[in-house]
Amino acid sequence: MMKFKEIKCKSCMTKSKITDYVINPYTGCQHGCVYCYADFIKKFQNIKEEWGKFVYAKTNCPELLKGEMEKSKPGHIWMSSVCDCYMPVEGKLKLTRKVLQTINKSPHKKKFTFEILTKSALVKRDFDLIKKLGAELGMSINSLDENISRVIEPLASPPLERIKTLKEAKKKGIKVFGFISPVLPGITNLEELFKELSFCSYVWVELLNTKISVLEKLMPLIEKKFPDKVREFERAINYPEPYNKEVREKARELEKKYKLEVKGVIVHNQ
Numbered sequence: 001m002m003k004f005k006e007i008k009c010k011s012c013m014t015k016s017k018i019t020d021y022v023i024n025p026y027t028g029c030q031h032g033c034v035y036c037y038a039d040f041i042k043k044f045q046n047i048k049e050e051w052g053k054f055v056y057a058k059t060n061c062p063e064l065l066k067g068e069m070e071k072s073k074p075g076h077i078w079m080s081s082v083c084d085c086y087m088p089v090e091g092k093l094k095l096t097r098k099v100l101q102t103i104n105k106s107p108h109k110k111k112f113t114f115e116i117l118t119k120s121a122l123v124k125r126d127f128d129l130i131k132k133l134g135a136e137l138g139m140s141i142n143s144l145d146e147n148i149s150r151v152i153e154p155l156a157s158p159p160l161e162r163i164k165t166l167k168e169a170k171k172k173g174i175k176v177f178g179f180i181s182p183v184l185p186g187i188t189n190l191e192e193l194f195k196e197l198s199f200c201s202y203v204w205v206e207l208l209n210t211k212i213s214v215l216e217k218l219m220p221l222i223e224k225k226f227p228d229k230v231r232e233f234e235r236a237i238n239y240p241e242p243y244n245k246e247v248r249e250k251a252r253e254l255e256k257k258y259k260l261e262v263k264g265v266i267v268h269n270q
Contacts, residue, residue, distance in 0.1 A: 007058060012068060019077075023099060026083040027082070031155045055089055075111075077103075078115045085116070087155070090122060100126055100129040109133065113135075119153065119157060120162075121161045122157075124168060130174055135174070137169050139163070139176075141178065143188055186232035195258060247265065
């Protein structure tokens with residue numbers, strides 16, 4: 001059962017180690033991706049609920065953002081780092097849209113560049129604002145197989161619908177990119193994804209985060225649903241250096257073949 005709650009946050013736009021600023025209009029996420037490593041946020045906010053079973057909507061985020069944009073130094077803003085800002089509940093609450101409207105109305109918006117990453121076709125609703133802001137739009141995807149997607153990321157939009165959404169965005173003049181994440185050993189077909197995403201401006205490739213809290217959720221599911229892939233997962237987990245090297249080399253090979261820039265291959269240090 002999903003727990004929903006409206007809360008007041010202390011800040012909307014926060015500084016980040018991976019980019020200048022991040023905006024997460026929600027704490028928690030409905031998509032239920034079994035490989036998600038954003039559960040670390042629970043210990044910082046003393047949250048007891050199971051990750052993927054709660055969503056807290058930061059209702060005052062748009063109001064706080066007005067002052068934060070005025071006071072903050074110029075930089076890049078990423079939506080979102082520890083939630084999907086277009087999870088199903090956004091269709092009702094429109095909190096992300098309110099954030100984008102606030103940014104669009106701000107006299108300080110030219111100080112910033114913007115990037116949105118999602119797994120949801122709901123983002124189509126906001127193409128108007130995304131284009132006005134000159135924001136780049138990315139879709140996270142790790143397989144084109146809808147049956148696999150339904151198992152590992154049950155409430156995200158089907159993979160081919162994500163691809164279609166990116167193509168629609170590009171037609172409207174929005175710069176789009178692919179985020180191949182995570183690369184699931186024996187499941188993710190990198191060449192298949194590079195081929196489908198070749199219309200994008202660039203892609204990122206992210207390897208699986210193998211921290212304990214992720215593997216405790218993920219491996220029982222892999223053993224049950226994809227038993228023939230267990231050995232490949234174990235190799236990637238137990239011998240990460242040669243496996244990571246193989247993925248890097250494959251990504252660079254496909255970069256040349258499909259003329260699709262790889263912005264980076266992200267590897268998580270455990």
